[in-house]
Amino acid sequence: MTDERWRRDYAMLALRINRLATGSPSGTALIYRGPAEWAAAVEAEPPAVAGALAEEAERLLECAPSAYLAAHVRAVRAMARHLDGERLPLAEYGRECLGLEPRWVPEEVFEQAHADLDAALPGTSGTPADRLRAWQAAHTLHDVERLPALVDRAVAETRARTAAIVPLPPGEVVECRLVEGVAFHGAGEYEGGLKSTIHINRAIPFNVADLLNLVAHEGHPGHIAESMLKEQRLGDERWVRFMLSPSFVLSEGLGLLAEELVFPGDEAQAWLSANVLPELGIRPDGSDFAAVHRARNALWGVWGNAAFLAAEGRPEVGAYLGRWALYGEEEMAAALRLLEPSPMSPYLFGYFHGWELLRRWATGPERVRRLLTEQLLPADVTS
Known part of the structure; x- marks a missing residue:
């Protein structure tokens, strides 16, 4: 997969998970400044299924162009799984999303x-x-x-x-x-x-x-x-x-x-x-x-x-x-x-x-x- 195709697929994934999580393509889980037609396409389609989004994140994770982007796909995957009903302990869910271990502060x-x-x-x-x-x-x-x-x-x-x-x-x-x-x-x-x-x-x-x-x-x-x-x-x-x-x-x-x-x-x-x-x-x-x-x-x-x-x-x-x-x-x-x-x-x-x-x-x-x-x-x- 070319980097250009990967980035488009990742943008569509992020737009779909944002819509599913917030009920709106312009909700607060995402700051999006890419092509307007991609956002319009997601807005026009039926809401995605969380499990399918988790599988798409898994596919993109296998060929992520950089460690930085891979970390962000893992975050999207964690939210998709959460929306699909997975309930990890909060610290574990936070680690998947944030790239660090949330801890209790003394x-x-x-x-x-x-x-x-x-x-x-x-x-x-x-x-x-x-x-x-x-x-x-x-x-x-x-x-x-x-x-x-x-x-x-x-x-x-x-x-x-x-x-x-x-x-x-x-x-x-x-x-x-x-x-x-x-x-x-x-x-x-x-x-x-x-x-x-x-x-x-x-x-x-x-x-x-x-x-x-x-x-x-x-x-x-x-x-x-x-x-x-x-x-x-x-x-x-x-x-x-x-x-x-x-x-x-x-x-x-x-x-x-x-x-x-x-x-x-x-x-x-x-x-x-x-x-x-x-x-x-x-x-x-x-x-x-x-x-x-x-x-x-x-x-x-x-x-x-x-x-x-x-x-x-x-x-x-x-x-x-x-x-x-x-x-x-x-x-x-x-x-x-x-x-x-x-x-x-x-x-x-x-x-x-x-x-x-x-x-x-x-x-x-x-x-x-x-x-x-x-x-x-x-x-x-x-x-």
Whole structure:
């Protein structure tokens, strides 16, 4: 089989599994930027049978052009088998999909994160959860209509700092769009043609101390920069991006690490203090923004542990989130909906495990450039 035929067959397989998993050819298990006629053909045909898709994945796996593509076919095969009724233990299903072994994160990691929050937050009274919520409230943007202009300024700064690591094309446009009726807080979307949008949920109070953190994660050097640079360099290799896959472990790890990569130390807080906070009437309070963000990254491990509990049908999932993720009732309710077992459940492991891998590996500009321009797997960033 030629590489061209293999890639077409893989794209059709991914489109079919996406439709079966989400009920829509444009569902959320896949980012597809290949020929429109392939997507239209899948939309017009009867829904596929999961078992047949698993067999097709097996066939493609035998002649995959690269280890990278083979890892992604294994992920599609695992989901097809899951949709066909196979129920592997969550860690085993996650390993097949993500290319790494999801593991239970020891609570000592979260205890250390709580201690770090205790040291980073202002004030001395109250629980870490109470003090975190008070800090968030003190930095809340009250006029959400000002947010697009603030995001524009943050995009300019994060893009300039990313360009010092890897050349970026001129003429790029990144817009901010306020949205509602969505489950996410923020999402970066590369639309092609050097155009991108950062979508922000206007219904969730926006913490201005997180401005650069969110924009770096969703934009530069995070999701938008990675999508744009790889599409420019790799062309049709980026037509199909199956989201429950090894590459998204690294994408989400990069997103969580993004602010630290371009604003080392306290540089993000210094920039916000000089360029944003005074005009909003937010005064310094002695908090350490970078330390808060690192602690919250560590607390992504709570989600993976909670996913294990949910998969076992354990009743204490909500209490676990409240104890270790420091969630209030509203946050807990939203999290429980996302933790309901589904074919996409292993995706939640990608955040903590991706961040843990990359914070050890992405130690200099050359490795960050590789993350942004090469097709890497978790196994490629372990040494």
